[in-house]
Amino acid sequence: LNLNHIQVEVGTAVLESFLSCHICSETFRDPVTLKCNHNFCSSCLKTLWEQTQRKNCPICKKKSSKKH
Numbered sequence: 001l002n003l004n005h006i007q008v009e010v011g012t013a014v015l016e017s018f019l020s021c022h023i024c025s026e027t028f029r030d031p032v033t034l035k036c037n038h039n040f041c042s043s044c045l046k047t048l049w050e051q052t053q054r055k056n057c058p059i060c061k062k063k064s065s066k067k068h
């Protein structure tokens, strides 16, 4: 049993889920970060925003325009 190998795999899985787009569930392509610090593929966001006509974050529903 190689524990080092297991730790590497767990670490990679976490990293991959962190690096996955919430819209397409795939690894980011051309990632963009919104003001709320959520990340999406730029193409996914573009498509979503064209459909909804509201530039809100699909995760937290915050507007991407400036907050604070």
Ligand SMILES: [Zn+2]
Residues within 6 Å of the ligand: 021, 022, 023, 024, 025, 026, 028, 029, 040, 041, 044
């Ligand atoms: Zn995506």
Ligand SMILES: [Zn+2]
Residues within 6 Å of the ligand: 034, 036, 037, 038, 057, 058, 059, 060, 061, 062
């Ligand atoms: Zn968000």
